[in-house]
Amino acid sequence: xxxxxxxxxxxxxxxxxxxxxxxxxxxxxxxxxxxxxxxxxxxxxxxxxxxxxxxxxxxxxxxxxxxxxxxxxxxxxxxxxxxxxxxxxxxxxxxxxxxxxxxxxxxxxxxxxxxxxxxxxxxxxxxxxxxxxxxxxxxxxxxxxxxxxxxxxxxxxxxxxxxxxxxxxxxxxxxxxxxxxxxxxxxxxxxxxxxxxxxxxxxxxxxxxxxxxxxxxxxxxxxxxxxxxxxxxxxxxxxxxxxxxxxxxxxxxxxxxxxxxxxxxxxxxxxxxxxxxxxxxxxxxxxxxxxxxxxxxxxxxxxxxxxxxxxxxxxxxxxxxxxxxxxxxxxxxxxxxxxxxxxxxxxxxxxxxxxxxxxxxxxxxxxxxxxxxxxxxxxxxxxxxxxxxxxxxxxxxxxxxxxxxxxxxxxxxxxxxxxxxxxxxxxxxxxxxxxxxxxxxxxxxxxxxxxxxxxxxxxxxxxxxxxxxxxxxxxxxxxxxxxxxxxxxxxxxxxxxxxxxxxxxxxxxxxxxxxxxxxxxxxxxxxxxxxxxxxxxxxxxxxxxxxxxxxxxxxxxxxxxxxxxxxxxxxxxxxxxxxxxxxxxxxxxxxxxxxxxxxx
Numbered sequence: 001x002x003x004x005x006x007x008x009x010x011x012x013x014x015x016x017x018x019x020x021x022x023x024x025x026x027x028x029x030x031x032x033x034x035x036x037x038x039x040x041x042x043x044x045x046x047x048x049x050x051x052x053x054x055x056x057x058x059x060x061x062x063x064x065x066x067x068x069x070x071x072x073x074x075x076x077x078x079x080x081x082x083x084x085x086x087x088x089x090x091x092x093x094x095x096x097x098x099x100x101x102x103x104x105x106x107x108x109x110x111x112x113x114x115x116x117x118x119x120x121x122x123x124x125x126x127x128x129x130x131x132x133x134x135x136x137x138x139x140x141x142x143x144x145x146x147x148x149x150x151x152x153x154x155x156x157x158x159x160x161x162x163x164x165x166x167x168x169x170x171x172x173x174x175x176x177x178x179x180x181x182x183x184x185x186x187x188x189x190x191x192x193x194x195x196x197x198x199x200x201x202x203x204x205x206x207x208x209x210x211x212x213x214x215x216x217x218x219x220x221x222x223x224x225x226x227x228x229x230x231x232x233x234x235x236x237x238x239x240x241x242x243x244x245x246x247x248x249x250x251x252x253x254x255x256x257x258x259x260x261x262x263x264x265x266x267x268x269x270x271x272x273x274x275x276x277x278x279x280x281x282x283x284x285x286x287x288x289x290x291x292x293x294x295x296x297x298x299x300x301x302x303x304x305x306x307x308x309x310x311x312x313x314x315x316x317x318x319x320x321x322x323x324x325x326x327x328x329x330x331x332x333x334x335x336x337x338x339x340x341x342x343x344x345x346x347x348x349x350x351x352x353x354x355x356x357x358x359x360x361x362x363x364x365x366x367x368x369x370x371x372x373x374x375x376x377x378x379x380x381x382x383x384x385x386x387x388x389x390x391x392x393x394x395x396x397x398x399x400x401x402x403x404x405x406x407x408x409x410x411x412x413x414x415x416x417x418x419x420x421x422x423x424x425x426x427x428x429x430x431x432x433x434x435x436x437x438x439x440x441x442x443x444x445x446x447x448x449x450x451x452x453x454x455x456x457x458x459x460x461x462x463x464x465x466x467x468x469x470x471x472x473x474x475x476x477x478x479x480x481x482x483x484x485x486x487x488x489x490x491x492x493x494x495x496x497x498x499x500x501x502x503x504x505x506x507x508x509x510x511x512x513x514x515x516x517x518x519x520x521x522x523x524x525x526x527x528x529x530x531x532x533x534x535x536x537x538x539x540x541x542x543x544x545x546x547x548x549x550x551x552x553x554x555x556x557x558x559x560x561x562x563x564x565x566x567x568x569x570x571x572x573x574x575x576x577x578x579x580x581x582x583x584x585x586x587x588x589x590x591x592x593x594x595x596x597x598x599x600x
Contacts, residue, residue, distance in 0.1 A: 014044065014064060015293065019286055023145045032144045034352060035384055037289040041296020050299070064297055073293050076243070077254065082257040083242045085171045086264020087273055097165050102163065105169025107329045108347070112138035112322055120146055128184040132361045133375065135177045137318055141351035142167045144386050148346065159339035159397070163357075165516055166347055166475045173187075174353050177260050180573070181571040210245055210259060214266030222272050227452045227466055238279045241267075247395035249519055257356075275468035280477040286564055288352075292523050298514040299380065303373045314378040319385070323348035350379030421446045421480050425500050426491030427454050427463070427468035430516060435463055446479050466519030473507055481508055489515040494522050498529060 018040045026036035030575055043049055044064045053060040106375060117134030145167060149160040218241055225237045249259025266274060304311055326344035358372045422438060424431045427449035435445045435458075449455055449463035458465045468475045470489075481487070487504050489497045497515055504513060512532045517523035525536035551557055 005495070005572060014062065015290055018044075018293065019289055022287070030387055032386075033285070033289060034141070034143050034292050035380075037292040038296040038299075038380055038383075038482070040264050041293040042171060042299055042301065042355075043296075044293075045297040045299075047299075050296050073287055076290035077206070077284060077289070077291040079240060079260045079289055080244045080284035083246075083260040083264040084277060084284060085174075085265075086261040087268050087277055088168075088264075097161070100162060100165030100167050101172075103333060104326075104329055104335070105166040107164050108322075108326055109138050111325050111329065115321065115325065116318075119270060126369065129361075129366055129371075131184060132357060135180070136357040136361075137350055137375065137379070138322070138478055139170045139346045139353045139357075139381050141349060141386065142166060142171055142324070142385060143352055144415040145346045148386065148390050157339070157588055158336065159342040159393075162330075162335070162339055162343040163346055166343070170351070170353075172342065174356070175258050177357060178257060178360065181357065181364065181366075184361075184364075210248065210262045211266050213245075214263060218267065219270050219272075222267075222270070223452050223456075226272070226450075229450065229470065235279050236277070238276050239283070242280060242306070253402040265457055271459060271465055271467045274466040274475060274478040278468065278472060289324075292352070292355070295359075295376070298369070299376060300370070300373045303370070304377050308460055311374050311377050312379070314374060315381045315385075318350060318378060319348035319382050319389075321348075342390075342397050345389045345393040345396075346386065347380030349389070351383070354379045380519045421484050422486045423448065423476070423479055423481065423484050424488045424489065426489060426497075426516075427465050428449075428491065430492075431488070431490040432458060432461075433465075434490060439463070448476075450478060460486050467576050471496060471503055473503045476500075476504060477507065481511070484508075484511060486512040486514065489513065491516070492518075494518060498525070501526060501529050 009395075018037070022040055023033055023036045026039070027033065031039075041064070044062065046063065049059060050063045053063050113134040116137045117130045120130035120133040123130075125133060145163055150165065151156070151323055154160050176181075222234075222241075224238060225234050245263035246259040249262070250256045267276060282455060313398075323344045326347050327340055330340040331346070350427060355376065358367065358376060361367050362369060362372055373415035422442045423446050425448045427435070427447040428451065431447060432447070432454075435447060438445050439462075445463065447455075447458055447463055448468055448470045450467065450469065452467065455465050455467055468479070468480060470476060474479075481504060487508075489500050491497055491500075492515075501513060501515060504511065509530075513530070514533045514535070515526050515531045515535045517526055517536045519536050523536045526534040545562075550559075550563065555563075
């Protein structure tokens, strides 16, 4: 027992060391996390390090031989990934991108799956096996492609939006693909059409139950936990919902991933969406990394050594075929050529869900490991080629003519998407007034607050608000900080306002930040921390009072307003120069004298 426990701890340390040390080093070399975990699994597995350990026994403790102990945790990585995809697939997002998602994306999945299925059947595979191969290879790498665009801040570009739309549709198709896969297993009895129909009815019943539970149980539960103002309890509840709905779906005879996807879809329109994403993302990253590490352990390099030309040819055919399919569909839809070429090249390689589908198909008895090995290696090689394909696509894009106006307008982002928002941290009385004024000018606003009652009232008024801690930079990024026009900090808590300011400024040095301050001293500290504009409550109240008194005393309205504006500008000029130490020192002296006078 002690030996087994020691072995488990050893494997855990290797996995955590990979996530904490090896992957960051590989990312600095330009490799994505997914490929890093895949290659690490190959290196630490029996085919590389295991072979070296036969000659250097001192390395044998570092060899990962058995992955079964982590298979449950690795499956949770896929569960969390589908849960996050469900959260992203809000009806609003699908509606704004419906032409690209269902037109380009839906056609790409259908045509690619049918074409590859036909080729696999001609190659000699059985019909059910060919269908699985077609489904698995029709998908692209969401994680790597989105990461490539995000790193260059080009996700909102024409190519980025086109790629995102296709990947969105592919992710949406994973659920019915997993459902269909269960009906293709050789142990399945009866008519395939009847089995598919029964599976669909079963899935609809389970989905309806989870959706009803989400509306009447999950959302009220989250509101009750959020009202307790305990981040730990909220995190535990989110994990309970993600894993619990997955277990419920598995009990109903469906996949755990399907349950997680439906639960995420149910919560996509709630005020807790962004906070849930910020909580799940780190768990998903590590556990999904573990999944790909186990995939790397299972990759047979012997097949690559024995059949190098066959696998390289398979990789080239896969990338070329899918690239041509995307370009043909885009040509029929009259989309611009430059972004189409870039998007098509990035969508040509295989994706991470190919490993999920082939793994599930092998577990169901549809394939032997040696039958799926060439496809898995080809998918891995195609994913490894994505950075190179991305650079080639950018070079080719520059040589193509600019798109015409009509085609370019087709790919423009719709008004009000999260990348162009003004973020308001703190949605109490002040935040609501600011949001109402911005809304009157048709400016898109995203509100953030930890008070459940404030959020409920704001959502009833039609404001887009999210529950979450604005001091958490990952949560702020989820709310659109990377592309936001401005950030307003309106909460009546100086320490939290200061933390939000530092977090936002560290990630976006260029963003305009307008902050509420209690008094001149607090405003000066905010300026020193990097705020663009600080509005002291005491100063503004004094100026408005002075304006009213001047008017009542007989001073013309115009002169009174001009006097107040002049005094306000004087405060702004003085407080807004934190780098001029002599002015700051004079301001501090004035404050001290004012305080001393009030005491006297």
